[in-house]
Amino acid sequence: MARIRSIKPEFWSSEQVMECSPMARLLFIGLWNFCDDGGNHVASAKTVKAEIFPGDDIASTDVQRMLDELSSNSLIAFYTNGGKDYLHVTGWKKHQKIDRPTFKHPSFSNDHRRALDESSPPEGNGEEGNGEEGKEHSSLRSESSPQLALTGDPTAPADLKAKRADRIRQIAEDARTAYNAILAKPHGQLPACTLLNKSRIKTVEKALPTVRQLCQAMFGSEKVTPQFWEAYFETAAGDDFHNGNGPYTAPHGNWRPDFEYLLRETVIAKLADRAASEDAA
Structure with missing residues (x-):
C-alpha cells in the first residue's frame, strides 16, 4: 500500500541528489511512496515503472538505468534476501519519521548487500535499445568476480x-x-x-x-x-x-x-x- 511521505527542503540541495538526472530524482521521490516503513521495496524495474510512471511512455529498462543511477550515488542500495532482490533507500530513518511502522519486505542488512549493488539486472531477455524489456549486460561485469574488501569492514585488522x-x-x-x-x-x-x-x-x-x-x-x-x-x-x-x-x-x-x-x-x-x-x- 502506498504511503504519504515527507520531503525536507535540504533534499533539493543535497550533493548526492544533484548528481542525479531530474527523472532519477523524481523516481527517487516516488519510491518513498511505495517503500514499506523500513524504506524497502522489491528491486523490480517493471513493478517500479507500473507504480511511479503508470501513464508514461517509459520502458522498464529506462527505469532500471535510473535505479542504477540512484545506486551509483548511494541513494539506494540493492540487497538479496531469501533468493529475492530488494532495494533499500539509504538514510531512510533520518528522513522519514514513522510512528507505528509496518513492514512488508525483509529488512536491509549489509550482510545481504549485492556484491555489485549498483548493477541490478533488469528483467527480460531483450537487447538494450530495441524497445523490449531488455537486460543491460556487460561481459566485463560478473557478480562472481572477487571484490576488494571495503575499508570500513569492522572485522578486518x-x-x-x-x-x-x-x-x-x-x-x-x-x-x-x-x-x-x-x-x-x-x-x-x-x-x-x-x-x-x-x-x-x-x-x-x-x-x-x-x-x-x-x-x-x-x-x-x-x-x-x-x-x-x-x-x-x-x-x-x-x-x-x-x-x-x-x-x-x-x-x-x-x-x-x-x-x-x-x-x-x-x-x-x-x-x-x-x-x-x-x-x-
Whole structure:
C-alpha cells in the first residue's frame, strides 16, 4: 500500500541528489511512496515503472538505468534476501519519521548487500535499445568476480584496513593523474580533478570489481596499474559524449562529464564494451 511521505527542503540541495538526472530524482521521490516503513521495496524495474510512471511512455529498462543511477550515488542500495532482490533507500530513518511502522519486505542488512549493488539486472531477455524489456549486460561485469574488501569492514585488522585504504587511495591518485593529463583542461575539455576527497575515492573503490576484470583481460593480472587508467581515459577521449565535445541536449545542455562520472562502474563497463566492439569490427 502506498504511503504519504515527507520531503525536507535540504533534499533539493543535497550533493548526492544533484548528481542525479531530474527523472532519477523524481523516481527517487516516488519510491518513498511505495517503500514499506523500513524504506524497502522489491528491486523490480517493471513493478517500479507500473507504480511511479503508470501513464508514461517509459520502458522498464529506462527505469532500471535510473535505479542504477540512484545506486551509483548511494541513494539506494540493492540487497538479496531469501533468493529475492530488494532495494533499500539509504538514510531512510533520518528522513522519514514513522510512528507505528509496518513492514512488508525483509529488512536491509549489509550482510545481504549485492556484491555489485549498483548493477541490478533488469528483467527480460531483450537487447538494450530495441524497445523490449531488455537486460543491460556487460561481459566485463560478473557478480562472481572477487571484490576488494571495503575499508570500513569492522572485522578486518587495523593494519590491513590501513593498507587497503592506502592502496585504494593510490589507485585513485593514478586515475586522477591520467584523467587530468588526457581529458582535463588545458589538455582536454573537462574540468580538472584537483582534490581527491572521500566521495571521489569511494567512486573509484566502487568501480574496482570491473576495473580488476579489465586489467586481467588486458594485462593478464588483476593488479590495477597507471597504464590501465591511461588506456581507459584515452578511450573516453575518443568519444564525443565522454570527452566534453557533446552535443548535449536539453535539459542537460550545460552538463559535462567529470572525473566522478567517468569513474562510475557502469560507465567504465560501457566504454570497455564499446572499445571491444570497435576492435572486433
